[in-house]
Amino acid sequence: MKRVITIIIVVIVVLAAIGYVLNNNKKKEQETTEFIAKGSGAVAVKVAKVERKEIDLDFTANGTFAPNKELEFSAENSGRVTKVYVEEGSRVSVGTVLARIDAEILNTDRETAEATYQNAVRDLNRYESSFKTGGVTQQQLDQAKLAAENAKLKLQQQQRKLSDANIRSSINGVVNKKMIEVGAVVAPGTKLFELVDVSKLKLKVNVNEGQVANLKIGDKIEIQSNVFPNDKFSGKVTFIAAKADETLNFPIEVEVTNNVKNSLRAGMYGTAVFKFPAQAPAILVPRTSFVGSVSSNEVFVYNTSKNVAETRKVVSGRILGESVEILDGLKEGETVITSGQINLTEGAPVTIIK
Structure with a gap:
């Protein structure tokens, strides 16, 4: 009997808890509804002034340095290694003999x-x-x-x-890896050395569609390194991808000239600072002003005299971060609606949320 009473009490407590949660959710839903449609049925929206602003195209992008040249030397003949003339870290130039394979x-x-x-x-x-x-x-x-x-x-x-019994370097660089020792027997294809040239490096970065539109091959770029904050490096754009990657960004390569000490090393992080000439002021609106997306070329304008929303066709230009350039359709000083468009129709009354 006691067990039955205990079960009944547990069921009542669970039902009471469920009822409390449902009631609480209903209150929150009602508050949200009232917030969206407060002010005598008017739709609650946020707005922004249409302004003419200075355009700053400058931006930075982070990436990783890669060697300008990187080669793996492999044996072309079979034989026993009789001499190794370099060690890891040795600097070599074109024609330097790295090793010799028994030529008997x-x-x-x-x-x-x-x-x-x-x-x-x-x-x-x-x-x-x-x-x-x-x-x-x-x-x-x-x-x-x-x-x-x-x-x-x-x-x-x-x-x-x-x-070919004398293995010679075909680039100027540094012996990054030595994979053989004297006495080792090699066959064609056996890896012998890895050479890298860090007198120049490639900084690989990604930029978005708005940024890539302002770049061209040969542009001079300032390069910064967190490891060497007091050193100045320069580079130029040598590659711009013709197609965006899966993240809709465009891979860019900047050729960077190392300093006399070859301080920069492949694998370090670097920052490319892209600077552009001053631009003429332009009419800008928040990106969220557009109905659906920027490609729709449609916004809602707030009619201050009637307190209603009115649709307006515009011609959009460059996307500049969270702002969009307007080429036609809006005048400086007008007010656009930046949120709540999903609940709006032509001539719908609105109330502004501060």
Whole structure:
């Protein structure tokens, strides 16, 4: 019996709690309704004055420095590493020998190819002499010429391989990684070194559609680094994406000249400061003034004499952050409605929320 009474009491408490929550939600909903439609049925809205303001196109964008050049050297021949001439952190220039791979087998192959070529040349000379006296046919002479040419190509190939036994740098830069040691046996494709050139870097940033419209290849850009706040760096725009990414931003690359100490390193964060000439003042309205979106080119204007909302077709220009340039359709000093448009129709009475 006591158990039944306990269950009944619990059910009553739960029902009472549910009733309280529902009643409280109803009160809040009613308050919201009254707030939206207070003032004798007028729609509550917020407004803003149409003003002519100075346009500031300057902006900053953060990104990460990447090396201007970055190469991974791989072995082109098989062999044993006999010499490594650089260490990680070593500065190298074009043509610097980084390492040497055992050339004994390569030397043998080159000498064999040399002997084969010399023999083919002698055969060709004999065939040419015999051809003049009618000792061989034209076909036999052509075959001798072909054999000599093939032998020459094979000799050039072996000489190139022998030359590749010395691994040489093709850029000016720094040895970022050394992946081999003396005695290691490598095969074609084995990674040997990673070289990076940080005398110039690329700062990769993203800008929006309003910002990218004011940029062009070659623009000079000021670069700042939080790590070196007292150092001045400069750069120029070298790449502007023709298509926005999935976030509707446009990737931009700025080539940055490092200082004499090469202080900047790939992977550091940097800030690109984009500055533009002063612009003529323009009529601006808040972006939220538009019905739906900026592309609708329609706003509600507040008629101060009648306290009603009136629709107005406008011609929008540049989107400048939270403001939009108006090229036609509004005059300075008029009032546009910035919130509550979803409840408005042409000529609807409104009341302004301070």
